[in-house]
Amino acid sequence: MTATPLMTVEDLSISFRIEDRWCRAVNGVSFDIMPDETLCLVGESGCGKSITAMSLMRLLPGSARLGGRIGFDGKDILTMPEAELQTIRGRRIAMIFQEPMTSLNPVLTVGEQIAEPLVLHKGMGWAEAKREARHLLDLVRIPDADRRLRQYPYELSGGMRQRVMIAIGLACRPEILIADEPTTALDVTIQAQVLALLDEIRREQGLSIVLITHDLGVVANVADRVAVMYAGDLVETAPAGELFDKPSHPYTQALLRTVPRADAAFDLHPIEGQVPSIQSMPEGCRFAPRCGEAHAACSSPPNLSSGPHAVRCWARRDVA
């Protein structure tokens, strides 16, 4: 890829203070977000994918200690003054969340909620913003837009609510849309509709999507590139085709063997043990205690190799 990245995350680390000790929830993660691509951050609970996504807009609570650099438009999001950040948040980088019922305001109409960012960020009048909101509902394929604009979130189905969330996210025509488990709460037939919609919009509008998910099936269906996280480490990153054809990190390989597939019955191979708790992370490679290939070198942390297919593993220095 020769295009310049829209956003460059370099050696991002996020720590929280728990019982008088700093605990690293995200441990030196680096990746690029390229124009017009869907990048999937995938991993299990507690792997740090959601807080990584939050940090891209510096949405973490003040108690979090951040390290590294998030380069966007020549500046560092992590050190930018709050006022300048407000010109980016919601405007050039937008975010949608998993549970649309809790992230939508129950006492405002759909129309008011879509119009609000336009009024706040673009300085539109309410009447103009409402007209724009109507276009946005068309964009997310919600039929009968005029009636829907006057409705409240409780009057909509789960799939409709997620479409409204997407419309709010897209209101200011952002360059990057961060979607944190946007389809996890939806039924599969509705999930397929929402994923297809996001992909269509990405192509029409030319934006980049960062999709956070735990579902490898979803990843295989939408991702251009994938970053696999485990216990705060980015363990493998590769173009989607390559990641599924030639998974290289022992964790990625194990994860693919543990997912039950609808298209075939096979022996499930669980990953023994559990994800380590944030307060007692292993010293070296964080996957080593559950890894079948761990050896002496794994007691010190490996680095992510370079190249488009990068792996963070002592046993896999030769793949990329």
Added chain:
Amino acid sequence: MSNLLTVENLGKTFTSRRFLSLRRDYEVTALRDVSFTVAKGETVGVVGESGCGKSTLARCVLDLITPTTGAVRFDGTDLTTLASAEKRAMRGRIQMVFQDPYSSLNSKRSIGRTLAEPLYVHKGIRYRDALPRVREVLGEVGMPASAVDKYPHEFSGGQRQRIAIARALILEPDLIIADEAVSALDVSVQAQVLLLMRRIQQERGLSYLFITHDLGVLRNFCDRVLVMYLGRVVESGPVGDLLERPRHPYTRSLRDAAPVPDVSKRQALALLEGEIPSPANPPSGCPFHPRCPRATAICSQEAPVLAATQDEGRRVACHNPE
């Protein structure tokens, strides 16, 4: 194989009374004419999306909700007509595992007390006398005996679900109803719990009624499956055959919408138009007809019945099956 559970024409209609209103009460038919059997040692899956009635079905089989019509026969006895004392005795043989191991375990009660409670309720065994059995069942689900004095917050989601399974096992039931029992778990832990449930089944020969929305889990855990849509069974049969050659258009849509971790199958993600109708206001005729690519005139007028096909063990409720 003899049938352990026989469900015949089960129906459940919830009535909502409008207080001080002249308008009529309104009714939601959550289950309509559901019939199936579960053999000894068999795993029957129930799959469907929100509002299809799969959880109502589970609760009706346990008689946690009294069904409006139909019969639930367990080991030859009709549960719906039993007196309450007999029903209680029967209930020890049917146990349930719920979806959320965070809310289904009492957070203020030690694991030992939680596991011993069914023994007290059903057999009058005191806590001290129950402890050896509690330790034994903890070992069976791969938990240390020291868990007895701990509380739910000290365990991860996967461990809690093992404890919930231990609670279901302690009375040595013949049937376990698992309502989305692995849906809240991470995939690596999900596979651990599924393998545990399968091992227990092989050791004890018990049966599962396994409710799920995940076709991958269904395919890899169940023997037979019922596909439900808006309170009805639309298709049933052996799981592999049914998913490979679906006869009902809804089964096909459900299968094709389920994402598979394989980039080469990316184009296959087929789109089903429209949304799931509300069970309070179901479409006329076949409930699936407004979304169905194969619908014809008759589909909006007449509901199809679940009928046997020429394939072994396959039944489908469709006017125009594939």
